[in-house]
Amino acid sequence: MVELSVNLGELKLKNPVLTASGTFGYGEEYADFVDLNRLGGFIVKGTTLEPREGNDYPRMAETPSGMLNAVGLQNKGVDYFIEHIYPRICHYDTEVLVNVSGKCVEDYVKVCEKLAPLEKINAIEVNISCPNVKQGGMAYGTTCEGAAEVTSAVRKAWSRHLMVKLSPNVTSIADIARAVEDAGADSVSLINTLLGMAVDVERRRPYLSTVTGGLSGAAVKPVAVRMVWQVAKAVSIPVVGLGGIMNGSDALEFIMAGARAIEVGTANFIDPSVTMKIIDGITEFCDRQGVKDINELVGII
Amino acid sequence: MNSKKLMLDMTVTENTPLGSLYGLLKLVPTDGSPLPDIAAGQFVQVEVSDSKTTYLRRPISVNYVDYKENRLWLLIRKAGEGTRHLAAAEVGKVINVILPLGRGFGIDNISGKKVLLVGGGVGVAPLLYLGEKLKEKGITPDFLLGARSEKDLLQLDDFAKTGNVFTSTEDGSHGEKGLVTTNSAFDGAYDKIFCCGPMPMMKAVAAVARKKGVECEVSLENKMACGLGACLCCVEKKNDGHNVCVCTDGPVFNINELPW
Ligand SMILES: Cc1cc2nc3c(=O)[nH]c(=O)nc-3n(C[C@H](O)[C@H](O)[C@H](O)COP(=O)(O)OP(=O)(O)OC[C@H]3O[C@@H](n4cnc5c(N)ncnc54)[C@H](O)[C@@H]3O)c2cc1C
Ligand SMILES: Cc1cc2nc3c(=O)[nH]c(=O)nc-3n(C[C@H](O)[C@H](O)[C@H](O)COP(=O)(O)O)c2cc1C
Ligand code: FES
Numbered sequence: 124m125v126e127l128s129v130n131l132g133e134l135k136l137k138n139p140v141l142t143a144s145g146t147f148g149y150g151e152e153y154a155d156f157v158d159l160n161r162l163g164g165f166i167v168k169g170t171t172l173e174p175r176e177g178n179d180y181p182r183m184a185e186t187p188s189g190m191l192n193a194v195g196l197q198n199k200g201v202d203y204f205i206e207h208i209y210p211r212i213c214h215y216d217t218e219v220l221v222n223v224s225g226k227c228v229e230d231y232v233k234v235c236e237k238l239a240p241l242e243k244i245n246a247i248e249v250n251i252s253c254p255n256v257k258q259g260g261m262a263y264g265t266t267c268e269g270a271a272e273v274t275s276a277v278r279k280a281w282s283r284h285l286m287v288k289l290s291p292n293v294t295s296i297a298d299i300a301r302a303v304e305d306a307g308a309d310s311v312s313l314i315n316t317l318l319g320m321a322v323d324v325e326r327r328r329p330y331l332s333t334v335t336g337g338l339s340g341a342a343v344k345p346v347a348v349r350m351v352w353q354v355a356k357a358v359s360i361p362v363v364g365l366g367g368i369m370n371g372s373d374a375l376e377f378i379m380a381g382a383r384a385i386e387v388g389t390a391n392f393i394d395p396s397v398t399m400k401i402i403d404g405i406t407e408f409c410d411r412q413g414v415k416d417i418n419e420l421v422g423i424i
Numbered sequence: 425m426n427s428k429k430l431m432l433d434m435t436v437t438e439n440t441p442l443g444s445l446y447g448l449l450k451l452v453p454t455d456g457s458p459l460p461d462i463a464a465g466q467f468v469q470v471e472v473s474d475s476k477t478t479y480l481r482r483p484i485s486v487n488y489v490d491y492k493e494n495r496l497w498l499l500i501r502k503a504g505e506g507t508r509h510l511a512a513a514e515v516g517k518v519i520n521v522i523l524p525l526g527r528g529f530g531i532d533n534i535s536g537k538k539v540l541l542v543g544g545g546v547g548v549a550p551l552l553y554l555g556e557k558l559k560e561k562g563i564t565p566d567f568l569l570g571a572r573s574e575k576d577l578l579q580l581d582d583f584a585k586t587g588n589v590f591t592s593t594e595d596g597s598h599g600e601k602g603l604v605t606t607n608s609a610f611d612g613a614y615d616k617i618f619c620c621g622p623m624p625m626m627k628a629v630a631a632v633a634r635k636k637g638v639e640c641e642v643s644l645e646n647k648m649a650c651g652l653g654a655c656l657c658c659v660e661k662k663n664d665g666h667n668v669c670v671c672t673d674g675p676v677f678n679i680n681e682l683p684w
Contacts, residue, residue: 148654155429168656176667183649183657185480190649194656197667340479392480392650393471395522396431 125409143388144222164218184330189340252290252315278307355381371404447511465528501546544621
């Protein structure tokens, strides 16, 4: 049987399969369908300093092989997470990563300071790439200076694994990745959603209350694989790949393109047990092709 | 009640077209396993695997659960590609379903009460199973069913077996002419109204219930992605200003929770 464990720097994952922030709630929502302990880890919903109500309904529109969302980081804030949610999920035998968002650099730092005492949280994923909020979010992730500014500020407040999640809505994602690496990130994950839009022609208006939203799902996969490949060539820190992964073969595409681990997002909505099938699919492939260790496949392209 | 959620392959055992716009599907678990406890007002998330343009699952109300035959009934209105494919499913076809989902109608302390169930269009779907559950509690419900015209009134025989039926059609082809809110059923004295239908109808019924001081619950149909409370796409703003998920906190809400 293939060895599936991978290391993202100091962070050891039992397998490369994580779940993407905002698509897997706090893990619990999927407990009837998934053995959470079998996951490499799960990444919880974007967490901010203050509670956020998010954007107005409608927030979702289906598009060909994908969907647009404009949730806008609805969450109850980091204090609520620490008090009410963390105690319920800290016993799982898997890595729990918190996805951190903010509207200014100080927000990111304060959230990290509050998370620091939580022993179970070995890693955070800093979201500088949310297209659905007016302030912060993607604004930081679309320039090298902004991305580096958030990363170095968070680096000072957070000593454990620091993953930075990149936006695909840029001219050169490799440049942003390098800036984030130089500013002290331990890994990068990509991609967040692609900025998109859809119009309801019968009603002559956009489907989303915010007009534009983030595109995810199978439709974005080729773009995501290309970006992972470019970033993996550009940086020496581990790369986590995501965007449209629906099955084991999709996951292997990202791994071969340079991802040390992968995240599964929108696919969870269609098949809530898909992560288990992805782990099985990767295993089956490796056994069939005589791969002894998944790390052999990382970045072979 | 909080049944474990299941993802089940289900086989279509019957598909009855109801006019040109609707279809009634009856499904059994393909592996023969017994259906879980399902509350009235809960829904299922159905995969539409053979439609090129349908990527996400489609939320559909539980129309009825026939525990004797281990069959789940779904009443489908052809609204777009996904529901058109579902309504066209042939007997023997296997469809993947996640169930049971959401918070159903509040019928825990209903004994001895007089209850009116108001449905419009395909919104009548959850009311059949609700009527059955009320009957189990010794209540004979009154149904008030509204539609554009007679051909859009669905499952009238099934409703008549479960309780008393009032109807309203916009063109007067069946029952009283006009909207449900002007139906003489509302002259009766009720302790509770349950309502499911198009948004304007539910709002109008809620207004009548408020005026009469009758407790009222409505079932919402917000667009969903996950159906599990994970994506936060299906939110409705409650009157305390907070967004809640229709898929887990609803789809049924007491009108006092809503700002309308
Ligand atoms: C809790 C719940 C229970 C439901 N129960 C039933 C049921 O028992 N029977 C049934 O036929 N339908 C039911 N619906 C509505 C059904 O889910 C939608 O009609 C369906 O998702 C449309 O998919 P489609 O691919 O056919 O159409 P699409 O191509 O996606 O859309 C076609 C048209 O339908 C509209 N539409 C899409 N989604 C919804 C929605 N959620 N509510 C209302 N309009 C929508 C679109 O705006 C568009 O105008 C329910 C919805 C919810 C949320
Ligand atoms: C409904 C929804 C909510 C999301 N919320 C977040 C979030 O809070 N933080 C974040 O970093 N990414 C968020 N994302 C982006 C996903 O984590 C992921 O980057 C993106 O969906 C691409 O992967 P996928 O195609 O596998 O879904 C969200 C995506 C969706 C669909
Ligand atoms: S549909 Fe995803 S939270 Fe309700």
